[in-house]
Amino acid sequence: MKMRYLRLFLVFTIALAVLAIGVSIAQQKEPAEIVIKDPAFGALKKSPVKFSHEKHFKDYNIACAECHHNYVKGKNVWKKGDPVKKCSECHKVAAAEKNSLSYCIRTYPKGKAPGLKCAFHMNCTGCHKDLKKKDPTKYAKIPTTCAKCHPAKK
Ligand code: HEC
Ligand code: HEC
Ligand code: HEC
Ligand code: HEC
Numbered sequence: 790m791k792m793r794y795l796r797l798f799l800v801f802t803i804a805l806a807v808l809a810i811g812v813s814i815a816q817q818k819e820p821a822e823i824v825i826k827d828p829a830f831g832a833l834k835k836s837p838v839k840f841s842h843e844k845h846f847k848d849y850n851i852a853c854a855e856c857h858h859n860y861v862k863g864k865n866v867w868k869k870g871d872p873v874k875k876c877s878e879c880h881k882v883a884a885a886e887k888n889s890l891s892y893c894i895r896t897y898p899k900g901k902a903p904g905l906k907c908a909f910h911m912n913c914t915g916c917h918k919d920l921k922k923k924d925p926t927k928y929a930k931i932p933t934t935c936a937k938c939h940p941a942k943k
Pocket of ligand 3: 858863864874876901902903907908909911912
């Protein structure tokens with residue numbers, strides 16, 4: 790008799806655990822810090838990039854949709870709560886891509902999805918350079934040079 794209750798209890802506990810895991814996957818948590826080193830690049834030429842994800846949307850007040858998107862007919866329909874895919878799921882590594890932002894801007898006019906390296910540089914370096922141009926005093930320290938994002942390997 791007792792054994793049956795124990796079994797029932799176990800079944801419920803397992804069911805609850807499975808449910809909890811399901812919910813936690815459905816509600817993707819936004820990480821505070823991300824070390825960006827996408828395996829799609831293979832062996833990295835530069836060091837991984839430490840990215841203060843949470844500071845960007847909390848302290849610097851940048852909207853999620855500045856960085857996360859899902860384009861339907863050229864319009865970004867991504868909204869907070871929607872699943873977030875890795876950039877590399879849509880932006881594939883393009884071997885010919887140069888490192889400079891000017892190369893990326895020239896090669897990928899609006900409406901053309903950049904390769905993975907340009908996707909990062911256009912998003913990250915693009916915003917940083919724009920802000921620095923607008924307010925050089927306020928943004929004197931914003932990272933715009935290679936080593937500020939890719940510190941020299943030790
Ligand atoms: C504002 C930050 C930022 C700046 C400035 C920047 N990068 Fe990057 N870069 C990134 C990020 C983020 C990635 C994706 C990193 C990853 O997945 O490993 C990346 C990727 C790369 C990659 C491909 C991955 C690898 O290591 O092989 C190369 C090469 C690279 N950057 C070189 C440069 C060079 C050269 C400069 C200066 C002209 C530069 N970056 C400036 C943020 C930056
Ligand atoms: C300044 C750019 C930027 C802003 C602003 C930003 N994110 Fe992100 N977020 C990223 C990058 C870059 C990644 C890593 C993508 C990758 O690994 O390919 C990421 C990853 C994520 C992930 C995925 C984590 C995982 O486990 O895979 C979630 C969820 C997320 N962001 C949610 C948000 C939400 C919600 C907001 C707004 C409150 C936001 N982000 C604002 C750039 C940003
Ligand atoms: C679901 C697929 C998808 C994901 C995930 C995605 N992108 Fe894109 N991205 C696109 C498409 C498609 C375009 C071209 C859209 C257009 O301009 O009409 C684009 C355009 C861009 C551009 C060009 C300028 C702009 O904003 O339109 C940049 C930069 C960019 N993506 C960076 C990123 C970064 C960084 C991430 C990860 C945080 C990311 N993308 C994730 C599909 C994606
Ligand atoms: C829409 C604008 C915007 C985008 C996109 C953006 N940043 Fe920033 N970033 C900022 C601002 C604003 C600051 C704060 C500068 C200051 O106050 O000096 C900053 C600061 C930083 C810093 C230095 C301070 C810190 O918080 O660590 C790093 C490193 C950095 N960003 C990396 C990145 C990387 C990597 C990406 C792309 C994945 C990125 N940023 C995308 C606006 C942006």
